[in-house]
Amino acid sequence: MANYLVTGGAGFIGSNFVHQVLGTTGHSVTVLDALTYAGNRASLEGLPVDRFSFVQGDIADPDVVNDLVAAADVVVHFAAESHNDNSLRDPSPFIRTNLVGTFTLLEAARHHEVRYHHISTDEVYGDLELDDPGKFTPETAYRPSSPYSASKAGSDHLVRAWVRSFGLEATLSNCSNNYGPYQHVEKFIPRQITNILDGGRPKLYGAGLNVRDWIHVEDHNSAVLQIIEHGRIGETYLIGADGERNNKTVIEAILSLMGQEPDAYDHVNDRPGHDLRYAIDASKLREELGWTPRYRDFESGLAATIQWYRANESWWRPQKAAVEAAYAAQGQ
Secondary structure: OOEEEEEOOOOHHHHHHHHHHHHHOOOEEEEEEOOOOOOOHHHHOOOOOOOEEEEEOOOOOHHHHHHHHHOOOEEEEOOOOOOHHHHHHOOHHHHHHHHHHHHHHHHHHHHHOOEEEEEEEHHHHOOEOOOOOOOEOOOOOOOOOOHHHHHHHHHHHHHHHHHHHHOOOEEEEEEOOEEOOOOOOOOHHHHHHHHHHOOOOOEEEOOOOOEEEOEEHHHHHHHHHHHHHHOOOOOEEEEOOOOEEEHHHHHHHHHHHOOOOOOOOEEEOOOOOOOOEOOEOOHHHHHHHOOOOOOOOHHHHHHHHHHHHHHOHHHHHHHHHHHHHHHHHOOO
């Protein structure tokens, strides 16, 4: 049995990872989370008290990080500022959390010789043309296009440098767009679902032709566990479930699954510098580690996600009004 230190464990993907670890293994989990707007303590309710503990703190603070890493067997680093629109308004939190925070964790893991896994994004690779048949691979050159993706690219490079320079036992994973329970309503899929639940209409950026490679969060996290347990030190694994859809198709699927007409949405201003297409080649993960996704059908995962938001209005309702006000001020 291992003690996992999970940074950002009150956020979307991190909280789902904590539930999965505690529900499917005998490991214990300590969560370190600053509880910024994207972290929600309610996402960690109902966990076994004998194997779970929570610490509110900043990953860029060595005094907080050092003792927690010293007590851990594995550090799983989810914590990140991750919303592209926010990074365009104010990049500074992205630099502190994604770069300084990662550096602080790496130094503690190096000092205490603790296994480290780094969660990253496919956005570090930039974007592909809509008619490009290719996909991102672990060998694809980095070409970030926003302060968010640039800061994540920098953090990935830090991890690789600590592996090579100091012998840190670390692995990395870059994942495509996640969806599922506990995702903040500022994000694309939960925003559209909760708009409809509120009696409103979904909002589509521009023409809606931008393509994302969607994966259910449970599949992402099962891959992370597989990499931690069986991945080769120093290696990067791309996580994807062959879920390419453009935004227009996703909105139409949500409307259909919720009993609405497929054209019952509004076009809004496009995001500045909106990447065209992301696509993941996860063959290395599948062939080397034998991982396969549970949700191979995007619509079934989407239906389960809609049902979760229907059943958990008390979780998302406190965030909704402020999010919509901020989008309205941008014409979105």
